[in-house]
Amino acid sequence: MNTALIDLYWNIGNRILAEQERQGWGSAVITRLAEDLRREFPDMTGLSRSNLQYMRAFAAAWPDWNANVPQPVGHLPWGHIRVVLDKPP
Numbered sequence: 401m402n403t404a405l406i407d408l409y410w411n412i413g414n415r416i417l418a419e420q421e422r423q424g425w426g427s428a429v430i431t432r433l434a435e436d437l438r439r440e441f442p443d444m445t446g447l448s449r450s451n452l453q454y455m456r457a458f459a460a461a462w463p464d465w466n467a468n469v470p471q472p473v474g475h476l477p478w479g480h481i482r483v484v485l486d487k488p489p
Contacts, residue, residue: 403475410459
C-alpha cells in the first residue's frame with residue numbers, strides 16, 4: 401500500500417512539474433489543483449496545497465523515481481520522505 405501511495409504522490413508531483421512548465425511558474429497550478437481535488441474528493445486527506453508542494457518537490461528531487469528507485473527507498477513512509485525534502489542540501 402505504501403509503495404502505491406508513494407508512486408501516486410510522485411506521479412502527481414511529476415504532473416504538477418509538467419503543468420508548471422507548460423503554464424509558467426506563476427500560474428497557481430498547485431493552488432487550483434488543491435481546490436479542484438478538495439471539491440472533487442471532499443472526504444479524502446493528503447491533497448492539501450502544502451502536500452501537493454511536497455509532491456512537486458519529491459518529483460523534482462527524484463526525476464527518475466519510477467525508472468530506478470532502490471527498493472528500500474520505495475518503502476519509506478511519506479512522512480520520512482517529507483523530512484528528507486526539508487533537509488538543507
